[in-house]
Amino acid sequence: MVFDWFKRAVAQPAPEPEPAPLPEPEPEAMAPAASPVEPEPAEPVAAPTPAPAAPAGSAVDEDALAWARQAYARLKAQQEAASPPVAPEPEPAAPEPEPPTPAAIESATSALEPAPAPPAAAPVASGLSLLEQAAAQRQQRLQEITAPAEPEPAVAAATPPADAADPSLGAFDATFTWSAEVLAAQGRRVEDVSLEEIDWLGRLRRGLEKTRKGFVTQLLENLGDDPLTPAVLDDLESTLLRADVGVKATDQVLDALRRRLNEEVVDPAEGLRFLKEQLRGLLEAPIHAGDTAVLAPQRDRLNVWLLVGVNGVGKTTTLGKLANLAVRSGYSCLIAAADTFRAAAVQQVSVWGERSGVAVVANPSANADPAAVVYDAIGAARSKGTELVLVDTAGRLQTKHNLMEELGKVRRTITKLAPEAVVESLLVLDASQGQNGLRQAMAFASAAGLTGVVLTKLDGSARGGVALAVASEAGLPIRFIGAGEGIRDLRPFNSFEFVEALLAS
Numbered sequence: 001m002v003f004d005w006f007k008r009a010v011a012q013p014a015p016e017p018e019p020a021p022l023p024e025p026e027p028e029a030m031a032p033a034a035s036p037v038e039p040e041p042a043e044p045v046a047a048p049t050p051a052p053a054a055p056a057g058s059a060v061d062e063d064a065l066a067w068a069r070q071a072y073a074r075l076k077a078q079q080e081a082a083s084p085p086v087a088p089e090p091e092p093a094a095p096e097p098e099p100p101t102p103a104a105i106e107s108a109t110s111a112l113e114p115a116p117a118p119p120a121a122a123p124v125a126s127g128l129s130l131l132e133q134a135a136a137q138r139q140q141r142l143q144e145i146t147a148p149a150e151p152e153p154a155v156a157a158a159t160p161p162a163d164a165a166d167p168s169l170g171a172f173d174a175t176f177t178w179s180a181e182v183l184a185a186q187g188r189r190v191e192d193v194s195l196e197e198i199d200w201l202g203r204l205r206r207g208l209e210k211t212r213k214g215f216v217t218q219l220l221e222n223l224g225d226d227p228l229t230p231a232v233l234d235d236l237e238s239t240l241l242r243a244d245v246g247v248k249a250t251d252q253v254l255d256a257l258r259r260r261l262n263e264e265v266v267d268p269a270e271g272l273r274f275l276k277e278q279l280r281g282l283l284e285a286p287i288h289a290g291d292t293a294v295l296a297p298q299r300d301r302l303n304v305w306l307l308v309g310v311n312g313v314g315k316t317t318t319l320g321k322l323a324n325l326a327v328r329s330g331y332s333c334l335i336a337a338a339d340t341f342r343a344a345a346v347q348q349v350s351v352w353g354e355r356s357g358v359a360v361v362a363n364p365s366a367n368a369d370p371a372a373v374v375y376d377a378i379g380a381a382r383s384k385g386t387e388l389v390l391v392d393t394a395g396r397l398q399t400k401h402n403l404m405e406e407l408g409k410v411r412r413t414i415t416k417l418a419p420e421a422v423v424e425s426l427l428v429l430d431a432s433q434g435q436n437g438l439r440q441a442m443a444f445a446s447a448a449g450l451t452g453v454v455l456t457k458l459d460g461s462a463r464g465g466v467a468l469a470v471a472s473e474a475g476l477p478i479r480f481i482g483a484g485e486g487i488r489d490l491r492p493f494n495s496f497e498f499v500e501a502l503l504a505s
């Protein structure tokens with residue numbers, strides 16, 4: 001039951017000036033036959049989390065709350081149906097997360113003994129101490145070493161990585177209701193909501209917290225309770241600029257707001273709605289200029305995605321997360337370790353490859369030519385019929401001419417070697433670098449023929465507004481956003497969700 005993020009429907013641009021409509025809560029749009037859960041308020045959905053009563057501090061209206069309750073009940077029922085109904089036998093599986101007892105340690109270590117069983121399956125139960133886990137792991141390692149050699153380097157086996165397992169349902173809290181509301185506002189139906197999306201929206205909202213704090217608080221203060229005035233717009237201007245939205249985007253938004261103000265009295269709620277619409281429009285413009293709402297590898301043909309950017313922005317991490325996303329969505333994938341400059345880069349990328357069961361093509365010699373690695377990787381992809389080759393490149397300052405030349409060479413090599421391939425050249429930008437990212441975008445655009453941007457480190461940065469500057473000033477579509485270091489912390493960009501998370505109250 002893997003959620004395919006590349007096939008996910010994205011929000012419509014919401015043309016009408018109404019507040020985003022919530023679908024009617026459909027009474028029969030409920031859970032699968034297995035567990036009939038009532039869609040009604042405060043229904044005991046059983047178990048560890050409290051019944052979905054209105055979460056404290058949530059500002060959602062009644063319809064939204066009813067929708068969220070249904071979605072929660074449904075997801076809960078799904079989760080319960082999916083999890084085995086109380087382990088019948090103390091299987092080789094993980095013991096309970098109980099306080100560690102000697103017996104538990106015994107059973108955990110011996111449980112690992114029956115050799116050929118689950119491949120690199122769940123290591124050791126979380127209830128064990130570090131020493132106990134280490135002992136169990138040693139035992140497991142010993143078995144692996146003494147076991148007959150694997151027929152293949154186990155690369156293509158695409159074993160789902162342990163930390164990329166499906167997320168589990170948390171509490172029915174304000175984050176859940178907000179996430180549900182965002183999905184409902186995009187016209188999603190209760191029965192289509194997936195835990196993957198709920199989980200990601202929660203991460204995104206948390207990730208944008210810093211930007212939001214510096215932005216929304218100020219914004220709401222500016223808007224106040226009275227109709228918008230020109231003075232309020234002046235304040236709004238400095239708020240947007242401080243959030244790194246950039247001069248061009250800020251001017252565009254304010255011009256639109258001023259025009260609106262000239263036409264009619266605008267109350268704060270309408271001002272906020274109109275502002276969101278403008279921000280979405282700016283982010284969407286470069287996406288609409290292309291023909292794909294969500295950037296996805298094309299099936300049954302070679303796709304080469306080149307990841308470029310300055311040092312330390314998160315290229316390798318992004319590549320690892322993309323590999324995982326691709327494998328989970330059913331693509332065959334290969335990594336080209338073309339960062340031949342940083343000593344540990346190949347090792348780092350190999351770890352990411354292992355986590356998703358993706359093979360890595362590398363050149364062991366020091367300072368190998370990155371173009372040669374790409375050459376090998378494309379050859380390997382062709383012979384295996386691989387659909388997606390992800391190319392890691394060394395970080396470089398946009399001002400270093402020779403390094404930018406080298407990047408140009410890699411880019412040209414790809415076109416020359418694989419003219420049939422769909423090539424994407426993605427600039428990885430660290431959101432915390434704010435306006436500096438814009439300068440990088442301009443320089444990399446010419447050297448690497450950029451087709452899009454991946455915005456990373458939105459968590460921990462107060463400068464998430466730079467997404468707007470990149471879209472409006474560099475004219476580049478944001479394709480993915482990263483909001484954390486975990487393997488599930490990168491997802492395709494959705495302007496509606498981004499703006500909602502940015503301006504969530």
Ligand SMILES: Nc1nc2c(ncn2[C@@H]2O[C@H](COP(=O)(O)OP(=O)(O)OP(=O)(O)O)[C@@H](O)[C@H]2O)c(=O)[nH]1
Nearest residue numbers: 311312313314315316317395456457482483484485
């Ligand atoms: N908080 C946070 N950290 C991230 C994110 N993406 C990457 N990082 C961290 O950023 C650091 C640098 O990431 P790398 O992937 O090594 O960056 P890189 O661009 O490949 O680095 P160079 O190869 O040296 O240019 C690592 O510690 C990552 O864990 C993100 O979205 N959020």
